[in-house]
Amino acid sequence: MFASTGRLTDLVCGHAAANEVWSPRATVQAMLDVEAALARVSALHGVIPPGAVEAIVAACDADNIDADALMTGAQAGGNLAIPLVKQLTAVVKANDAEAAKYVHWGATSQDIIDTGVVLQLRAALDLLDADLRVLSDALVVQAQAHQKTPMIGRTWLQQALPITLGLKFAQWLDAVTRHRQRLVELKARALALQFGGAAGTLASLRDKALPVAASLAEDLKLTLPALPWHTQRDRIAEAASFFGMLTGTLGKIARDISLMMQTEVGEVAEPAAAGKGGSSTMPHKRNPVGCAAVLTAATRAPNLVATIFAGMVQEHERALGGWQAEWEALPDLARLTAGALANIVGIVPAIEVNVERLARNLDVTNGLVLGEAVMLALGDAIGRLDAHKLVEGASKASVANGTSLFDELAANEILARHLSQDQLKLLLDPANYVGEAQAFVAAAIASAHSNKQEQ
Numbered sequence: 001m002f003a004s005t006g007r008l009t010d011l012v013c014g015h016a017a018a019n020e021v022w023s024p025r026a027t028v029q030a031m032l033d034v035e036a037a038l039a040r041v042s043a044l045h046g047v048i049p050p051g052a053v054e055a056i057v058a059a060c061d062a063d064n065i066d067a068d069a070l071m072t073g074a075q076a077g078g079n080l081a082i083p084l085v086k087q088l089t090a091v092v093k094a095n096d097a098e099a100a101k102y103v104h105w106g107a108t109s110q111d112i113i114d115t116g117v118v119l120q121l122r123a124a125l126d127l128l129d130a131d132l133r134v135l136s137d138a139l140v141v142q143a144q145a146h147q148k149t150p151m152i153g154r155t156w157l158q159q160a161l162p163i164t165l166g167l168k169f170a171q172w173l174d175a176v177t178r179h180r181q182r183l184v185e186l187k188a189r190a191l192a193l194q195f196g197g198a199a200g201t202l203a204s205l206r207d208k209a210l211p212v213a214a215s216l217a218e219d220l221k222l223t224l225p226a227l228p229w230h231t232q233r234d235r236i237a238e239a240a241s242f243f244g245m246l247t248g249t250l251g252k253i254a255r256d257i258s259l260m261m262q263t264e265v266g267e268v269a270e271p272a273a274a275g276k277g278g279s280s281t282m283p284h285k286r287n288p289v290g291c292a293a294v295l296t297a298a299t300r301a302p303n304l305v306a307t308i309f310a311g312m313v314q315e316h317e318r319a320l321g322g323w324q325a326e327w328e329a330l331p332d333l334a335r336l337t338a339g340a341l342a343n344i345v346g347i348v349p350a351i352e353v354n355v356e357r358l359a360r361n362l363d364v365t366n367g368l369v370l371g372e373a374v375m376l377a378l379g380d381a382i383g384r385l386d387a388h389k390l391v392e393g394a395s396k397a398s399v400a401n402g403t404s405l406f407d408e409l410a411a412n413e414i415l416a417r418h419l420s421q422d423q424l425k426l427l428l429d430p431a432n433y434v435g436e437a438q439a440f441v442a443a444a445i446a447s448a449h450s451n452k453q454e455q
Helices: 016-021 024-044 051-060 067-077 081-095 109-144 163-189 203-220 234-259 287-309 322-350 355-362 366-381 384-401 406-410 420-425 437-453
Strands: 148-153 158-164
Touching: 016 109, 016 322, 024 051, 024 081, 024 109, 024 203, 051 081, 051 158, 067 081, 081 109, 109 163, 109 322, 148 163, 148 355, 158 163, 158 366, 163 234, 163 437, 234 287, 234 322, 287 322, 287 355, 355 420, 355 437, 366 384, 366 406, 366 420, 384 406, 406 420
Parallel strands: none
Antiparallel strands: 148 158
């Protein structure tokens, strides 16, 4: 009944499980799940006859819905719930005409659509939660393995000072830990029932309104909000913000990896796999296709977040356009985020590290990147400014003569009075000038472990 209407590129930047969560069939089934729950709890509180429940619940199966008719009806009605309720009522009526009178009792279209979206959102967040756990564990392993592996740090895309590869993994890990904390908080706020009736008062349910709402939230395992939120879209906007921030962090990771994977750099590489990363014309190519997918998602996500944020400005008790703008933006954003995360999860645990290239790139300036270390050590004896001038002069001579900084400094008489050649060699060893890198790695790992225990 629900043929695939996805795009041919849905698996390039997407994720099969997340795509299924937001598929047309799953969207319809989520709304029908709300209708079924509404029937159960309405009967529980005497709002509809208990005898009507079985027929309504049995009919709440997406296979009973004509997708083409639903799409056509949505065009005329302005949303999916109106034609869905019409079809659902007809299915119930075919088996139990009396029960059909009580379909959709007390709810409005937005209640069904919004709560259905919340059910889908919960499933999507659960997928992200599971993958974030895997990514966090993998980053801990990599940070520990490379805690002492020196590499060049880069600022403005230029070589700066030595860091460790473990520190780079730890920086990614630290951001992932914060996202995991945000996800817990997001679930507590965003996974809330939407049930307010026509104008957010539940007037049609009279004195049964609050008991029905409470039971409906319990049946669907959602939080019962203090009041309906038809035009207060901060919950949806917070979810969009989370998706956007997480995708941005994943994009940062993908950018770093792809830059380090450039042929001229060659420090890391995506895991090799049959048919992955090849070129249609150049047999030698090994392209960072996983990173490309993540960066595509990171490029698209901000505009989708902006769409949802723009839609927050809504009219009175029910929106005209702003709410409707969420219908495609939120699923697209959720799918992109899940796809980006899945790609990074596929890269990090088996990322290929070329320690030799890391060392070679550290030495590409012939020691110039360690000039600061020498300057500070010499500055204790002759003053910082004079030390700066001396090391700067030696650095220029190194570039002009094609020699190493060690050679130029070792030949300097002033420096020789204060630093021995053995001391100079130690100062020009990158492993000795990574500051608190190892401590920072340990802190990131400790934070990740603490967060894991809390969850």
